[in-house]
Amino acid sequence: MQILDGKKVSQEIKDSLREKIKESNRLQKRVPHLAAILIGNNGASETYVASKIRNCEEVGFKSSLVRFENDVLEPDLVSAIEQLNNDENVDGILVQLPLPKHINEEKIINLINPEKDVDGFHPISTGKLVQGLPTFIPATPFGIMMMLKHYQVETSGKHAVVIGRSNIVGRPISILLNQNTNPGNCTVTVCHSRTQNLAAYCRQADIIVAALGIPGFLKADMVKEGAVVIDVGITRVEDPSKKSGFAIKGDVDFEQVAPKCSYISPVPGGVGLMTIAGLLQNTYQAWLQQVR
Ligand code: NAD
Numbered sequence: 001m002q003i004l005d006g007k008k009v010s011q012e013i014k015d016s017l018r019e020k021i022k023e024s025n026r027l028q029k030r031v032p033h034l035a036a037i038l039i040g041n042n043g044a045s046e047t048y049v050a051s052k053i054r055n056c057e058e059v060g061f062k063s064s065l066v067r068f069e070n071d072v073l074e075p076d077l078v079s080a081i082e083q084l085n086n087d088e089n090v091d092g093i094l095v096q097l098p099l100p101k102h103i104n105e106e107k108i109i110n111l112i113n114p115e116k117d118v119d120g121f122h123p124i125s126t127g128k129l130v131q132g133l134p135t136f137i138p139a140t141p142f143g144i145m146m147m148l149k150h151y152q153v154e155t156s157g158k159h160a161v162v163i164g165r166s167n168i169v170g171r172p173i174s175i176l177l178n179q180n181t182n183p184g185n186c187t188v189t190v191c192h193s194r195t196q197n198l199a200a201y202c203r204q205a206d207i208i209v210a211a212l213g214i215p216g217f218l219k220a221d222m223v224k225e226g227a228v229v230i231d232v233g234i235t236r237v238e239d240p241s242k243k244s245g246f247a248i249k250g251d252v253d254f255e256q257v258a259p260k261c262s263y264i265s266p267v268p269g270g271v272g273l274m275t276i277a278g279l280l281q282n283t284y285q286a287w288l289q290q291v292r
Helices: 006-026 043-059 074-086 105-111 123-131 139-150 170-178 198-203 254-260 271-291
Strands: 033-039 062-068 092-095 159-163 187-191 207-210 227-231 235-238 246-249 261-264
Touching: 006 043, 006 139, 006 271, 033 043, 033 074, 033 271, 043 062, 043 271, 062 074, 074 092, 074 105, 092 271, 123 170, 139 170, 139 271, 159 170, 159 198, 170 187, 170 207, 187 198, 227 254, 254 261
Parallel strands: 033 062, 033 092, 159 187, 159 207, 207 227, 227 261
Antiparallel strands: 235 246
């Protein structure tokens, strides 16, 4: 069994980006600039945004954070996005989800200039992804694909089972694994909350991507010998032994499942870190397109 080490792979990607930025600094070019919009004070969202900003700094990107209170009015959010769309010095814009209930998430995402849509959530980005055209791939599926590529995991002709069909993870990774690319060329089954006999599908899978958000959901008896297991889940579970008061749990019962796998990604230390690498890559791509 080999661990798909998100820490190691994401660090390599970041090191390579840092080198490229050093070179543009030498040429006195402006550096990539990611702008994040954060609304309210949801603990998990705060942590994610802080980590994105910290990682931007680590590779030499510029970042800015636009913050709003939870009761922000939609027009104020709209004008903040329009301002960032029109700012020639901003390459990537991300709006940290989830948004407060009174804000129309779809409307807000649709406002982001697709050329700056580094989260890849805009319908234009999604449409291009479906057609296999170059675009911003949502950071988590992008990170998973980079991880599979790094470890040269054989995917062609394999049966992949994706658990979850969200727009940010399940659906895009099912499309990517199915495309005629390497990694790719899988036969993909997408399971979801209404799937009957989910365990039977999983037992047939060469590759399982667990992205449903139920800690420890995937058990050893649902996994065949030699399977590749990618754990996307991130759930905060109360843990008084931790300083923060919580532990981060994945969707896979790692202890039980790992011995049966050829490859498995841990939580933490797996897909979460690759997601950051995916976002940085997208921001770098957006910048390349703007400064060219
Ligand atoms: P979501 O809630 O939008 O979607 C969950 C999906 O799981 C749905 O499609 C639903 O049909 C399916 N599902 C729910 N219960 C199920 C069940 N019992 N059996 C089968 N399918 C079921 O969630 P999401 O945004 O896709 O996130 C999924 C998980 O991945 C969460 O834990 C989230 O925190 C995590 N996540 C991690 C990263 C990362 O960087 N590692 C990024 C995004 C999301």
